[in-house]
Amino acid sequence: MEENTIRQTDEIEIDLWEICLVLIHNLALIVSVGIMVALGAFLFTQLLVTPSYESTTKIYILNKQENSAVTYSDIQLGTQLTKDYAELIQSRFVLEEVVQGMGLDLTYEQMKEKVSVTTPTDTRILAITVKDKDPVMAMKMANAIREAASVHIMNVMDIQAVNVAETANMPMKKASPSVLKNTFLGGVLGVFLIIAVVLVRYLMDDTIKTPEDVEKYLQLSTLAVIPLNEGEADGKKKKKKVKRS
Template sequence: MEENTIRQTDEIEIDLWEICLVLIHNLALIVSVGIMVALGAFLVTQIFGVPKYESTTKIYILNKQENNAVTYSDIQLGTQLTKDYAELIQSRFVLEEVVQGMGLDLSYDEMKKKVSVTTPTDTRILAITVTDTDPVMAMQLANAIREAAAVHIMNVMDIQAVNVSETANMPMDKAGPSVLKNTLIGGVLGVFLMIAIVLVRFLMDDTVKTPEDVEKYLQLSTLAVIPLNEGETDAKKKKKKVKRS
């Protein structure tokens, strides 16, 4: 039992070493394919990638009764209700009102994909971010959504006011697609794909190439090695002799 275990362990180590040698032998090919795929991803992103811009506006909501001071319970309740406010901002009522008010040819689902609402940790501030291919349109949509959402939140939640913490900005730099990110992803995918191809070809190849393979797989010792093409070998020797003379 111990001898069998040792043999199995040795075979596994040899196989892993062979795999490493195969990868090292094909390292230039793997790196070349990775560079080519990365270059392709760079060109596709640079030529066909549609730039997108993000504009963000922020609102501050505090639930309190009129003529009363702000208490800790008001702050705690406002924090708990931020998820409800986020749902109201992305509701069909608000987004369709913005679409109709701005005369846009967009459905509710298309509009909703452009809008995202986030809440910084332990705050009552809601950030409304709109993504669009036109930076001016992104800013206008963000402000319009904020105004429509403020009215809708006050009516539904029965609160006094929704304060504007930050108006939407004019985005100057595009938010995506990232050329660097896509290029790196393309390069990594190309490398892993080529590694997979090399390993599959190696594992599927069961031909015997060397005397060591005969001893390993057939458990037979080799007495001699015969060239596959003796005529070609003799021709090479004759050429060498002619050159020397």
């Protein structure tokens, strides 16, 4: 039993080593394909994909009575209500008002896909982010949503004031797509694909190439190897030339 286990382990090690040799032998091909696919991903992202820009504005909401001190319960309650505020910001009432006010050719669903609302942990600050292909339009829509949402929140939640923590600015850098990321992923994908092709071709090839293959797969020992003499080799080369001509 132990001898059989050792033999099986040796065969597995030999197979893995052969696979490594196959990959090393095709290293130039693997690298070339990886570079070509990475270059293709770079050109596709740079030339064909339309970039998007993000602009963010922030508001601060504090629910307190006029001329009264801010207590810890006020802050804690406000933190719990931030999800309610986020829903109101993305409500149909607010977004359709912005669409009509700016004269945009967008439905409510299309507008909602452009808007995201986030809240930093343990804060009462709401960040309203708008994503659009036009950086100027992204800034204008973010500020318009902030103004419409502030009024809507005060009316619905009976809030006395919604303070502007930060106005939206025109984004100078595109938010997506990431050229570097797509190029890297394209290169990695190309490398994995060509490795898969090389390994499949190797595993599907069951031809006998060396005396070691005879002993390994046919369980036969080779007594001698007959080399191809120079005369036969030259004759084969001449035949190939005649056929081509």
